[in-house]
Amino acid sequence: MRGEGSSRALTGLLAATLVLLAACASKPPAPATYTVKRGDTLYAIAWRHRLDYRELARWNRIGGDYVIYPGQGLRLAPPGNQLARVGPRTTPPPRSA
Numbered sequence: 001m002r003g004e005g006s007s008r009a010l011t012g013l014l015a016a017t018l019v020l021l022a023a024c025a026s027k028p029p030a031p032a033t034y035t036v037k038r039g040d041t042l043y044a045i046a047w048r049h050r051l052d053y054r055e056l057a058r059w060n061r062i063g064g065d066y067v068i069y070p071g072q073g074l075r076l077a078p079p080g081n082q083l084a085r086v087g088p089r090t091t092p093p094p095r096s097a
Contacts (some may be wrong), residue, residue: 036072049076 034045042062046053057066059075068074 030076032076034074034076036068036070036074038070040068040070042066042068045074051076 030049034049036045042057043053043066045051045068046056049056053066055078056074056076057063059078062068
């Protein structure tokens with residue numbers, strides 16, 4: 001009898017652990033945009049979203065003064081066409097024989 005009770009307790013503990021691990025592992029998707037609030041700075045917004053403030057400025061066409069305004073919408077990811085951009089080839093393709 002003693003083994004049966006401890007087996008149930010172990011199974012319950014294992015189930016609870018798996019539920020907690022699943023909750024920790026799932027992370028909500030990052031938002032695509034952010035609306036600037038009064039008192040925000042570009043640096044603080046970038047920090048909160050784990051971004052580089054210079055990239056955030058570039059993606060949103062913000063100048064080197066990094067001025068933003070309340071109500072302004074900011075893109076929190078690079079524009080789609082930047083991901084597909086491919087640089088020029090540096091070597092010619094091999095010749096076929």
